[in-house]
Amino acid sequence: MTDSEPHLTEHRRTAAPAGAEDQARALRLVHGYMASQALGAAVRLxxxxxxxxxxxxxxxxxxxxDTDPDALRRLLRALETLGLVERPSRTDLFTLTSFGDVLRSDADAPAHALANLFTSPAVWRPWGELHxxxxxxxxxxxxVFGMPAFAYIGRxxxxxxxxxxxMAETAQGAADVVAAGCDFSRFPTVVDxxxxxxxxxxxxxxxHPGSRGVLLDTPTGVREAxxxxxxxGVADRCTITTGDFFTAVPAGGDAYVLKSVIHDWDDEPARTVLRRCREAMPDHAKLLLVEPVLPGENGPAAELSVVLSDLNMLVMxxxxxxxxxxxxxxxxSAGLxxxxxGGPLAPTHFQILEAVPR
Structure with a gap:
């Protein structure tokens, strides 16, 4: 180095100031929403x-x-760092990784609609009011929107x-592990x-080819059913019923399955849904809830996905x-x-809770 060259201080391995690592960790959390929106942008584009x-x-x-090339390159740089795309030969050619493949609209295990929904204003804006x-x-x-979420979404x-x-993507991700996580062959008729x-x-x-099914949801909910x-290949063993589970549930089933239903509601409306199920259930029937389960007050820390889902229920x-x-x-309180x-159904955070009529 000559005297005319800039003098750069040689990097020395020194101990980080107290709290620096915790600060960096906090900033990674603060910046997390930016990664979410980068993913959402990739889906919407x-x-x-x-x-x-x-x-x-x-x-x-x-x-x-139909995007600006320079702005797209900046987004692709972020997606590459997040592991969603890659440049195998370090050239200008981009390709999907197996991780990024889930963002395809036709992926075998898709997260396309989930990423779109959870980074959309319908979820984004209410989360901004979490405090x-x-x-x-x-x-x-x-x-934010002046009416309950399900009423707004329905309009x-x-x-x-x-x-x-x-919701279909969520069900798809859990369907096989739920089917394997409980012996449904004991139930001639399953009401979902x-x-x-x-x-x-x-x-x-x-x-379970020996079982028949009854599917209950709103007309909009069952449109693609x-x-x-x-x-x-199971349409000949399934009856589709439209209705409101706050009003009535199809009677005579041997098992009543509710996946990601009860957590949507506070205790009083949730109790109403469960009572409608109890009214429809024969004495021998079982009720199966497929939900995350929080640890008790004196238990270990909860899984991050479960506590964030709990906050999402509060916000949404x-x-x-x-x-x-x-x-x-x-x-x-609902007569059950x-x-x-059951234990967690990996890789999901769901568990199966089994109840019987009292």
Missing amino acids: NIADALAESPKSCADLAAAT QSVRTGATAFET QAELSALFNAA VGGGNGTLLAALLTA PKVLADA AGGRERTEAEYATLLD ELVGV
């Missing part, structure tokens, strides 16, 4: 679908997605379609309460995740007795 056809240069991908929900106990969604055709698609497009019920009936059940729907003891109390709780 259909980048994964475009790359699924073949590797593309940034210029070709910009043309395929107000914590301060007041009120649901932020109603503060927005595009949002309703997106919500149903996202609030079962949406029938993804879960199709998996249960496929795994005939195709889903037919594609699975007014529901909640519950402990085993809270489920037992809630079921008891909790008799068993």
